[in-house]
Amino acid sequence: MSTTESSTIETPVIETQRERTDLPLVVMPTVIPTMLEPLSDCLPLLHDLARVRFYTDFTLDEDTVVERIHDADAVIVIGLHITDRILERVSGHVRCFAFGGTGVASYINLPKTRELGIRVCNVVHYGDHAVAEHAFALIMELSKHVGLLDRDMREGQWEGIDGLDLYERTIGLAGFGGIGQTMARIAQGFGMRILVWNSHLHADQAARFDAQPVDDLGDLFAQSDVVSLHLPLTGDTAGIVTAKELDRLRPGSIIVNTARAEVIAPGALAARLQRGDILAGLDVFDHEPLPEDDPLRHVPGLIMTPHVAWRTPGANRNLTKQVVQSLAAFYRGERMNVVE
Amino acid sequence: MSTTESSTIETPVIETQRERTDLPLVVMPTVIPTMLEPLSDCLPLLHDLARVRFYTDFTLDEDTVVERIHDADAVIVIGLHITDRILERVSGHVRCFAFGGTGVASYINLPKTRELGIRVCNVVHYGDHAVAEHAFALIMELSKHVGLLDRDMREGQWEGIDGLDLYERTIGLAGFGGIGQTMARIAQGFGMRILVWNSHLHADQAARFDAQPVDDLGDLFAQSDVVSLHLPLTGDTAGIVTAKELDRLRPGSIIVNTARAEVIAPGALAARLQRGDILAGLDVFDHEPLPEDDPLRHVPGLIMTPHVAWRTPGANRNLTKQVVQSLAAFYRGERMNVVE
Numbered sequence: 001m002s003t004t005e006s007s008t009i010e011t012p013v014i015e016t017q018r019e020r021t022d023l024p025l026v027v028m029p030t031v032i033p034t035m036l037e038p039l040s041d042c043l044p045l046l047h048d049l050a051r052v053r054f055y056t057d058f059t060l061d062e063d064t065v066v067e068r069i070h071d072a073d074a075v076i077v078i079g080l081h082i083t084d085r086i087l088e089r090v091s092g093h094v095r096c097f098a099f100g101g102t103g104v105a106s107y108i109n110l111p112k113t114r115e116l117g118i119r120v121c122n123v124v125h126y127g128d129h130a131v132a133e134h135a136f137a138l139i140m141e142l143s144k145h146v147g148l149l150d151r152d153m154r155e156g157q158w159e160g161i162d163g164l165d166l167y168e169r170t171i172g173l174a175g176f177g178g179i180g181q182t183m184a185r186i187a188q189g190f191g192m193r194i195l196v197w198n199s200h201l202h203a204d205q206a207a208r209f210d211a212q213p214v215d216d217l218g219d220l221f222a223q224s225d226v227v228s229l230h231l232p233l234t235g236d237t238a239g240i241v242t243a244k245e246l247d248r249l250r251p252g253s254i255i256v257n258t259a260r261a262e263v264i265a266p267g268a269l270a271a272r273l274q275r276g277d278i279l280a281g282l283d284v285f286d287h288e289p290l291p292e293d294d295p296l297r298h299v300p301g302l303i304m305t306p307h308v309a310w311r312t313p314g315a316n317r318n319l320t321k322q323v324v325q326s327l328a329a330f331y332r333g334e335r336m337n338v339v340e
Numbered sequence: 341m342s343t344t345e346s347s348t349i350e351t352p353v354i355e356t357q358r359e360r361t362d363l364p365l366v367v368m369p370t371v372i373p374t375m376l377e378p379l380s381d382c383l384p385l386l387h388d389l390a391r392v393r394f395y396t397d398f399t400l401d402e403d404t405v406v407e408r409i410h411d412a413d414a415v416i417v418i419g420l421h422i423t424d425r426i427l428e429r430v431s432g433h434v435r436c437f438a439f440g441g442t443g444v445a446s447y448i449n450l451p452k453t454r455e456l457g458i459r460v461c462n463v464v465h466y467g468d469h470a471v472a473e474h475a476f477a478l479i480m481e482l483s484k485h486v487g488l489l490d491r492d493m494r495e496g497q498w499e500g501i502d503g504l505d506l507y508e509r510t511i512g513l514a515g516f517g518g519i520g521q522t523m524a525r526i527a528q529g530f531g532m533r534i535l536v537w538n539s540h541l542h543a544d545q546a547a548r549f550d551a552q553p554v555d556d557l558g559d560l561f562a563q564s565d566v567v568s569l570h571l572p573l574t575g576d577t578a579g580i581v582t583a584k585e586l587d588r589l590r591p592g593s594i595i596v597n598t599a600r601a602e603v604i605a606p607g608a609l610a611a612r613l614q615r616g617d618i619l620a621g622l623d624v625f626d627h628e629p630l631p632e633d634d635p636l637r638h639v640p641g642l643i644m645t646p647h648v649a650w651r652t653p654g655a656n657r658n659l660t661k662q663v664v665q666s667l668a669a670f671y672r673g674e675r676m677n678v679v680e
Contacts, residue, residue: 034502129507129531137484137503144477146621147487149645154637158629160646162374163477165654167469189529191469281486289498297494305489306500314505 016043017051024073026052026098026327029065032079033058035100038316039076042324049331050074062086074098074327078319082108091116096330098323099123101310103233103260104339121326121337125178126318127310132182134309135228135258138281139166141303142254166190172224174217174241175231175259176201183228184209195220199236217241222248226256233260241265246272256281258309273299283309356383357391364413366392366438366667369405372419373398375440378656379416382664389671390414402426414438414667418659422448431456436670438663439463441650443573443600444679461666461677465518466658467650472522474649475568475598478621479506481643482594506530512564514557514581515571515599516541523568524549535560539576557581562588566596573600581605586612596621598649613639623649 014036017023026046028039031054043052055068060080066089069075073093075082078100087109096119097108104110104122113120141147143164152159171187173180176198187194194211197220206213214220217240221227227249231237241264249255249272257264261284273280279301287294288307296302310319322337329336354376357363366386368379371394383392395408400420406429409415413433415422418440427449436459437448444450444462453460481487483504492499511527513520516538527534534551537560546553554560557580561567567589571577581604589595589612597604601624613620619641627634628647636642650659662677669676 129505130503133480133506133530134484134486134503137480137486140473140477140480141486141490144474144645146474146477146481146643146645147490149648150481150487150643151491153630153644153646156632158646160648160651162656163470163474163648163652165469165652166473167654185531186529189526190473191525290493292496303486303490304493305484305486306493306498308489308500308503311500312503312505314507316502 012056014040014054014056015051016053017047018053020048020051023049023051024331025071026050026074026076027069027072028052028054028076028078029068030059030078030080031056032311034311034313035078035316035320038313038320039324041317042321045321045324045328046331049328066090069094074330076100076323076327077107078323080107084109084112087112087116087118091118094118096121096327098327098330099339100319100323102126105233106260106262110339119330120339121323121330122339123319123322123326123337126322127312127315128178128182130312130315131179131230131258131309132186133312134283134305135179135183135230135256135281136186138256138258138283138303138305139226139228139254142256142279142281166192166226168193169225170195170223171226171228172197172214172220173211174198174220174227174229176205176211177230177232179258180230181209183230184211192226195224218245218248221245221255222250224253225250226254228256229259229263231259231263233262237263239263239265241268243268243271249278251277252279254279254281258283260284261286267295270295270299273301276300279303281305283307352396354380354394354396355391357387358393360388360391363389363391364671365411366390366414366416367409367412368392368394368416368418369408370399370418370420371396372651374651374653375418375656375660378653378660379664381657382661385661385664385668386671389668406430409434414670416440416663416667417447418663420447424449424452427452427456427458431458434458436461436667438667438670439679440659440663442466445573446600446602450679459670460679461663461670462679463659463662463666463677466662467652467655468518468522470652470655471519471570471598471649472526473652474623474645475519475523475570475596475621476526478596478598478623478643478645479566479568479594482596482619482621506532506566508533509565510535510563512537512554512560512567513551514538514560514567514569516545516551517570517572519598520570521549523570524551532566535564558585558588561585561595562590564593565590566594568596569599569603571599571603573602577603579603579605581608583608583611589618591617592619594619594621598623600624601626607635610635610639613641616640619643621645623647 074096098121145161170193172195195214196211197214281303283305326337414436438461485501510533512535535554536551537554621643623645666677
């Protein structure tokens with residue numbers, strides 16, 4: 001496969017099979033740098049099916065994105081929101097969006113793509129380990145304060161802070177798909193007691209992980225030292241965690257969200273944290289990037305990361321492979337990871 | 341049991357059974373505040389055996405310590421070095437040091453206490469979970485950067501950093517006592533491959549943890565993505581990790597030390613880190629508190645915490661109970677946790 005690096009300085013571009021103008025064009029208008037290598041590794045899967053053009057700089061500027069995909073047949077979407085305005089401007093020629101993530105509903109207006117007859121593909125289970133590990137990294141920082149203590153030591157302090165134990169404490173998992181089950185495996189290693197709430201949960205599925213099902217989401221919050229959310233964002237789960245559930249968290253407990261901010265009712269977590277008696281770790285937010293004036297910036301007990309849980313070399317490999325495979329399937333007239 | 345709080349403002353004191361001047365006196369000359377409650381909970385174990393006096397403020401001043409234990413029969417030592425000068429000044433009356441930790445050799449000159457006929461007790465396995473969890477907290481910060489990303493976000497950044505995977509990566513455990521084995525259980529939960537080096541290691545002991553024994557310490561360093569040290573400090577282990585072993589760490593690998601700084605040859609880790617191609621997490625240092633001019637303060641890739649791994653509510657409960665039990669044994673003419 002021929003790969004040519006463009007000489008244009010303003011818009012760094014990589015194109016494959018550029019001489020094959022008979023093939024449809026796949027464009028990735030913006031890139032997270034660490035995705036580039038695993039994506040390139042997968043491109044042989046599109047040989048003789050499509051040529052591919054990558055823009056190798058990172059931009060979220062809407063006009064730039066539209067300009068870059070003006071001649072695209074399919075678009076690879078990673079780390080970018082496809083706004084309704086973008087959809088309207090490219091719907092004449094773009095026939096497929098291949099989204100590098102699971103929760104595509106937060107990034108593309110699916111009723112609108114259905115109406116326009118554009119296929120949307122996502123990727124599944126690519127980041128079960130990456131996300132579960134990041135959820136535990138949030139739990140660890142809230143329990144052991146390594147980041148905080150490192151900073152304190154560099155400022156000359158030595159006093160330290162006592163840690164919290166994970167061993168023999170209770171973790172409550174809301175959601176028990178691939179990520180929730182990976183959480184349970186990790187929690188088993190730490191010797192934690194495991195509670196699980198899920199809308200459809202078979203008792204024997206929980207039992208395989210030494211986890212105890214809890215029927216009511218509020219009871220899960222009341223009985224856990226650590227609550228971690230692993231629900232997909234759907235019509236049923238949007239706002240499912242309300243002030244009522246958050247109120248049942250005991251003083252000193254920890255809540256972690258690496259799923260989608262929208263599973264928590266708007267403003268409810270900031271209000272609960274304002275009381276100052278619980279801790280929280282968030283990788284997801286109602287508005288991303290987190291606005292300067294977001295109330296979460298001013299509540300106590302909160303640790304935040306900028307939606308990075310899914311970004312590891314292993315997850316990147318899984319994700320990029322599925323993105324390219326779903327495009328190959330599209331051009332072969334097959335279906336893979338098609339979002340209905 | 342009667343507990344009276346002294347009215348002296350300068351030296352806050354708690355005494356039990358103070359009217360029982362017929363009983364020998366146990367003194368704790370300095371306290372880590374979070375130890376106070378679990379220690380108090382154990383004091384009924386000394387009922388009719390000894391009266392106890394706690395100084396409830398934290399000091400490391402040698403003269404203050406000597407003054408506070410001038411009439412002590414036994415001394416509880418937590419977070420304090422008993423220097424040779426202290427030993428000489430109190431050896432006429434102190435008959436027992438009850439040390440709140442395992443590695444007492446770093447805190448009390450044992451050949452000298454033997455020579456003086458003073459009993460030294462330590463505590464064992466009290467913090468297996470606390471220390472192993474903290475080692476993983478260091479590994480997590482180096483892999484997932486939660487502390488760093490939280491700081492970046494609060495400064496208005498959103499770009500993020502990719503994480504490292506733990507799943508399917510290799511952890512090498514140097515030492516396989518209670519803490520090393522707890523590390524293996526946690527690593528199993530993360531789906532890591534586990535290598536173990538120990539001076540005395542039975543293959544079936546490793547097999548119980550799905551761990552693979554490695555005969556040579558250098559090979560362990562060369563074959564692991566993450567190396568974690570869990571060796572006790574003894575004549576055999578002092579300086580056992582030399583520049584030669586550290587040189588075999590591959591670029592990008594992580595080394596964590598929550599055991600004792602002295603198991604690494606002096607200066608060897610700072611020199612290795614100076615090359616800038618590995619990451620390290622340290623909770624222990626050759627000199628504690630870490631001096632302002634220590635070379636470790638200026639090397640890249642290092643996360644530090646101030647010897648706090650052992651400080652959790654669970655470990656505090658285990659530790660304080662053993663400290664008081666070993667004193668009760670001393671006064672009953674029995675032996676418990678006596679360091680030979």
